[in-house]
Amino acid sequence: MKNLQRVHLNGLRALETVGRLGSLRAAAEELGVSIGAVSQQVIKSESQLGAAIFERTGRGIRPTPLGRQFLDRLTTGFQTLDTAIAMTRHDSDAVLTISVAPVFASKWLVPRLARYARAHPDTKLRLDASIGLVNPDSSDIDLAIRVGEGNWPEVKAEHLLAQEVFPVCAPALAETLASPADIMAAPIIRDANSNIEWNIWLKQFGLDQAHLAEGDTFTDAALCLDAAIAGQGVMLAWHTLAHDALAAGRLVAPFRERATTRYSYWLITSATRPEPTKVRAFKAWLRSEIEATVRG
Incomplete structure (x- = not known):
């Protein structure tokens, strides 16, 4: 040299x-x-x-x-x-760095991290709130949680949860929705950045999103959820976004039918390095929490 x-x-x-x-x-x-x-x-x-x-x-x-x-x-x-x-930064078991979308972090993951801390007191978490593709081999990210089709190159992608969508709204508004057709006249809360269309859920009832009523539009799913809780309309939500608000009674899913999108949640890790103990432990804990969410 x-x-x-x-x-x-x-x-x-x-x-x-x-x-x-x-x-x-x-x-x-x-x-x-x-x-x-x-x-x-x-x-x-x-x-x-x-x-x-x-x-x-x-x-x-x-x-x-x-x-x-x-x-x-x-x-x-x-x-x-x-x-x-x-x-060299991955060698330490003291810190686990996770890259996760902000809305998933704030509405589902963060409220559950106290349970992880109690089960793994020797590991400290560092959350990187982002949605961009990351490569654990060329960054300090130990694990990423992403929504997509699982076809990212040069990483190891493990399926976590299929994404299902369904309408949610405040309890008072839900009382006005006797059938799925009633949604067509209700104010609709829209996420301007979402690539999930209402027709994914509506088509099973022979309905078309072109006939949905107007409503407020936001550029963040978490804001859409807050607007739905406030009674501003109906939004198309999914498990990890709406679960806690549904469990607390702040939101209602007026119909039991759900629709599966082509997307899923995936765990992204290095495709070349041996998996550290801290990553295996977090993945096992995360899967158990996801199973509890689906059951609930």
Whole structure:
């Protein structure tokens, strides 16, 4: 590895970041330094390498033909380093890092974590509230919970729960719904970001969502649920979102029929590393809680 001695690591990092992001400004923001500092690192590194990695044009900076090949390999190298460092963070059984969608965390998972803490007092949880795809091999995430079809690449995906949807509303509004057809005249609470259509549930009764009444629209499922609890209308909910409000009597499911979507909850873990004890323990606990939710 004597070639690595020709260039300082910070210089290589500057070259890789500029090449990956396409500008000095973006690289400076990611690295937390000034644009001038990044520029100087690039110039110094090119001098140490004895080759031009970038060419300067009136439209900014772009890789030379040699630079493109060099930067591709440099990015691969830094990704390998990042993975190696992430692996050391996974070795500790003291902290379990879980990536989970905010609405699943707030409406279902967090209220149950006290039971997990009592059963596993030596493990501390760190929740990363996000919906983006994560790869445990290149991050500090031990386990992710995602909704989808289970076809994510380069990860291990284990089925947790099929997603079923059904209407819910406040008890007073439920008293006006004698049959599914009555929903067509009720105010409908809509989630603007949802990819689940009302027809998934309505079609079994020969009804069409095109004839649903107007109602309030929100960009977050948790807000939709709060609006339903407040009596603002009927929403299309699912197990983990509405379970606790239903159990407390703040919401009612006026009809017993449910409809299965093409989506499910999945447990996402590394496809390459042995599974730590802390991950196995949390998965077992989570499955038991999910089973209790379905039974309830």
